[in-house]
Amino acid sequence: MVMRPTLLNSCARAATAAEARFRVDVPIGGQRATRVVALDDGASAVVRQVAQQKWGGARFYTYEPRPRSVAVDAELADIVLRSTDGSEARLSEELDGADAMVMIATADDGAEAASAIGNACTLRSIMTAGLILGEGRAAGAAVSALRPHARVLMRSKDEHDVTDVLKALRA
Amino acid sequence: MLAPETNELLTRTGPGTPMGELFRQYWIPALLAEELAENESPPVRVKLLSERLIAFRDADGRYGLIDEFCAHRGVSLWFGRNEGAGLRCAYHGWKYDVTGQCVEVPSEPEDSRFCSKVKLTSYPLVKVGDILWTYMGDPAKRPDLPEFEFTQVPPEQTYTSKRWQESNWLQALEGGIDSSHVSWLHSAGLKNDPLFKGAKGNDYNMADLKPFFEVVDVDGGLFIGVRRNAEEGHYYWRITPWVLPSFTMVPPRGDHPMHGHLWIPIDDENCWVFTFDYQPVRALTADELQAMKDGHGVHNENIPGTYRPVQNKDNDYLMDREAQKRGETFSGVKGIAIQDSSLQESMGPIVNRNKERLVSADSGIIKARAKLRAAAEALRDEGITPPGVDAAHHRVRSVSIVLPKEASFIESCRDAAAVSPGVRQTSV
Ligand code: FES
């Protein structure tokens, strides 16, 4: 038997502003745990700024390439990050419970870190995104460095995009 | 997620609103040329950016787009008579030319100058391709006419349709940018639709359902690249351009025509979707043209004599659960265009973006909103001309291409993503 709509809200005509009042309205629960890592100096400056704003579950880090920072632990490279409060943090620990990883780069200095982060996230089924700021050769190199390791890449001329993207993602 | 005040800013396009002012910097489609097919055609009611207007074509073939209502006592000029050099109000016979200038007030004495003091608001209306375009902004800042490739090729190479969508323009536009829905909502179309099927790219599409996304900021808007695995060492890329404020193109498939849309606000709760298909270097075949007229591909079937889709919210878009079960459609709704409109209208007239849960795959949408907002604010606060006004920004193409893994799509496609007259599209 073909059912015919009886009330307005049982058909597509309910897509009105008036009917929108009856949408279930509960606060959006479940914070998303986002990790934001600046892969080079240019990116670090931006991320330190952005970290000052009010965020939900987001945590912010910078990466400073140092010879000792890449320790090969079994097959998986772990790296040391610096939290925006200045403390040191191990990538493997910081990824615990994370939902999304956003890497910020302005050049390809952080290529090694991007690869370590990308692999660690793949292993843990954590979504990866990369935001490349700036134009020209350095940014182009950053794109190539990040492409294999970020499911989503955004190439932008505007630093505000870091905040915009994180806000849109409810970080 | 978008803060409520930003949602307001981006969705409201009436006079005096920041986004309304933004739209008034561009030439925008007002109606199809077929709606005023000949001199002295019946006048057509047109609502654009929340302004009610009337379009007509006088005996000399001049197009006019003027205030819908007579300056005398507010009667709709749709009831007017299209008489020689103007439109005469049916009530007391006041007559207006295509510039809105009143040229006759019959009740006044023979040589009275009174009518010269009466002028209705009017906007230019110009035919470019199959569309009549208007510019509703400051005449002093009127830009060059649009140069989108589908409007520049010979008439036998291009086809445009339009449909009414009962939602705000922005959620419609966002569908054009949102590449990640295609493998779901439109999956069946790749197999069945005469304007899609058979392309090699379709196999890559269906074989890799977890694509990677890349969004690149360019002067006129964005390029959104989606890559999937292809043969060893290669990716299949689908590249969608967006030009501000609301021009998008779908990446092509094989030798099928290229297509895209312009999403134009009627008012804050309705928009026109202008849908085009064209071939850069050859005429459309009779079969292709017929398929478009029958509503295949990205077109749709309208109720005869109207631009309202046959499948609409009054009939639940002719939902067919059996076809869904058989796998002929993913959502149960037939046709790419109405698959989109049914879902976008279901969001409500203006979706509450404060309730969304965007994911990183939505980056194209996130960036497009950011660009629209930045452009509207820069115009409002500093008078800066927005991206997409310059006709050079119109000369873009969508692309589908297989590239070596290490290649950057934007560097590799500089030529392919630009219009080169006489050069075939880059398509797999
Ligand atoms: S899955 Fe995207 S709107 Fe529901």
Ligand SMILES: [Fe+2]
């Ligand atoms: Fe769609």
